[in-house]
Amino acid sequence: MNRLANTCRTTSNGWPAVWAVAVLASVGMLVAGCGSPDAQFKSNRAFIAKSLGEELAGEGSDDASEARAIRQGRIEQLDTVNAALAAMFGQPDDPFVVPDAELGVTDVIDDALLPTAAGAVGRDENGYARGLYRQHCVHCHGVTGDGDGPTAPLLKRYPRDFRMGKFKFKRTPLGAKPTDEDLHKVIYDGVAGTAMPSFKALLAEDEIDAIINYVKYLSIRGEVERKLITELTFLEANEEVDVSKDMLVDTFLADVVAKWQQAEESATPVPAPSGSITDQAAIERGKVLFQGKTANCFSCHGVTGLGDGQLGDYDDWTKDFADWGNILDADEKAEKLEQYIELTGLPPRNIQPRNLRQGVYRGGRRPVDLYWRIRNGIEGTPMPAAGMQQSPGGPGLTEDDIWDLIAYVKHLPYETISRPPEAVVENLRENP
């Protein structure tokens, strides 16, 4: 699988048409409905391997029979985790969320909208679309929302894995969930500079709503799965997993749902800039900040904004399994890499600071989009939140500094890197 995946990457560019045919063929099969087994969600195998890998490999003890017992115990616990997830969330063809009124799950996930996005592609008796997620999203984001659809390895930037519950482009601070409007923007406008297309011409508003809803569903399911797997690491292999309502609904699901409920109110307000952001003085101030140690932009994006500063880092989704940049031992790194590729099919790739001279802004090109990126940082990536002044005049940035930075960043694509001598105006006539 490892070798195949690599071959895939190197040969893929030559064969997009063949590949597309293959995908179309299998989608076609789906539409036809060939009476095959129901679709199933995949387990988060990388996270399981990271959390319990040693014990599942039968290395939980020096004593061989004890190690076997530990392995068996873990497998049974994971079976319980899978059953609990099925109990709480159903399966891809039959998604479900425990409709706990007290918890307000239905504030976050409108279960009436789930069938529009879930299940097989088709139309209902009234001619409304069904299975939109499988039609438009699954080939990159995967049935489980793990960002591991068949197209994923072909992409330079891997599709988002929703299961960690982290989203990059949003108006809310780190740790908070995106608002529906944030998710809407990504689906409606697409993500510039990546394979994520704009769906504005393809989907009606209510259809986009259904997909937003389903993405939240997959994300909540994925986060609850992580919590359950993490819970196992606090248990011995022979202990029973607590699958009571107390634990599953009132603890794990409630934790995740509460975050989504708070998304709207945690949006970062945007103060108006005190001057124009196309003003030359603002651009100049922004440049000084960009290259200075207070804002510190240059350390990753490079002094010239080419994105050539710190290059050895990885995003949180990739680092979830191992901190690739910090594994210094070559053998350990090779072993971990092989495991990771087998588990995910996706070789880890560096995250690169954006080259700001291209004028391509992933999360949107409006000044307000850049404001949120700079002010809040970008979740799941090394991009930190701006260090704001804690007291007037203290170290840190002011709101106006952020607008100046936006002014400079917006100006960067038009700025020359070198400084050619200014054109000499010849044949200057006096008093024309």
Next chain:
Amino acid sequence: MTYRQLLSLTIFASLIAASSLAYAGGGSFKGKFVYGGDAPKAEALKITADVAVCGKHGLTDEGLVVGKDGGLANVILFLYLKRGDTVKVDPAYDALKEMPVTMINEKCRFEPHVTLLWTEQKLKVGNKDSVGHNTKVNCLTNDPINPLLPANGELEIKFDKSERLPCQVGCNIHPWMTGWLVIRDNPYFAVTDAEGNFEIKNIPAGDWQFQVWHEKVGYVSDVKIGGRDTEWSRGRVDVSVKEGGVVDLGSVTVPAKEFED
């Protein structure tokens, strides 16, 4: 004098002050952790960014720090509580609530390497370097943070929830920087000092379990006490605290092989 010494001195001083005012009860738990092998040579870190500033400090990997007499530093101990269980915190700790805990980016490393935070306290993240740092903390339960700290910048952060494992702290600008942040809803925790010693005071009398953790080992579960192999399941050690008593683990040896990857 390092920050940690300064900090522990202040805490100690305030504890004395507090204990003379409020009733301080319970018992203590102490011991010494020792590395079971020849002290390894600290590996030099590869300084890849801001070399002019960060390269001059001779930074070494702090994953395994062995001090005099083989004392093992940075072993973390904290009170293990089952979900839903709580502990009544002795009033001797009240004064700590007003004292923020500091975690400083200094000389391109985190000072201290292991930071202990009680959820009643605020965490003050600072930067004493002339270069900017971002301090990225990803925990299991609390929201992640990733503030950028300019030179001499400082930020107060409150974490509300107890963590069942130490959270890793990093700086993306300087990828070698690693620290650990222990967040608990009680102050019954400790990290071993340069000589491997720790002491936790004013623990309410009763039967408790303390969880023992080290960044290179994970749960410290296979140890030798008085030369005898001892197993602490998932790093949990039973501690029976008596009023006014001291539970002394004595010298606990963690075999060198536990630190291998």
Next chain:
Amino acid sequence: MKTMLRRSELLAGALLLASSLFAAGCGPNLPAERPVDRELAEQIRADISEGTGGPAVAVARPDPTGWATLSGSFKFAPGDASKFSNPPALAVSGDDGAYCNRGGAPKSQSLLVDGEGNIANVVIFLGDNLSKVEKPELWIHPSATGSTEPVTFDQKACVFLSPITTMQVSQPLHILNSDGVGHNTKLENANPMSEILPPGGKITYEHRKEERQPYAVSCNIHPWMKAYILVRNNGYFAQTDEQGKFKIENLPAGVDLTMKVWHEAAGGFLTDVTVNGETKKWPKKGFPVKLTADGEMKLDVVLDAGPFSN
């Protein structure tokens, strides 16, 4: 080209044939992806949907047709019987050592086997959750519910007098200390208790809910002391006597039941067995039985000695 197909297979696989593909190419340390245990999933869904205002998934089950008895015995194969006939002495230490060793060091009670290999203290109980059934009166016989008869749990000569206790949630547990030294009795269940009992002391403990397997009782002062308690919502449980025999009466007949079998010295639930001469592997979550009304099913079980140690 080959790889292309591989990826398209993955699409088809993810959508259509997930499980079979994963069985083929599994991760380095992990067992292959396993299918969801739908029965368990339904049981959990029923449990967590309770009181949520959601459609509790009714466990669609036929009604029982009457009452029946399950009885039988547990033993080791003749060759294995002698392995455990001599229980080891417990390592008695501490301040009370002299007192506790008065009559000779206490012996381990974790595995009691007679000369013929009959095993005492095997716990067998109904694993089904009967709180969700539509007609409880057909499932739970009056004799198997609501007992309020106190259960006595005593300690003497620094051992627990009953290595395994089986009881209903509704029964009060009288914990006694008939010893000359103090004990600290620690119940490791969902509502744990740890209390010091002075010599002659007595406390009453009430369980709040049933446990899915026997839980441990210990004494911190005397770490060798160990016992287990199984507490269930109904009375469908038994433990084998010194001849290895058990009997559970008035079980619902004509319906599928799941029985669980547990022994301390095997570290939990028993799976490798020979039942009435036939070698079987019981699932850990319990083995299925269906009883005939007014009948008695007899299970003569020979256990694999492998998982046992005393």
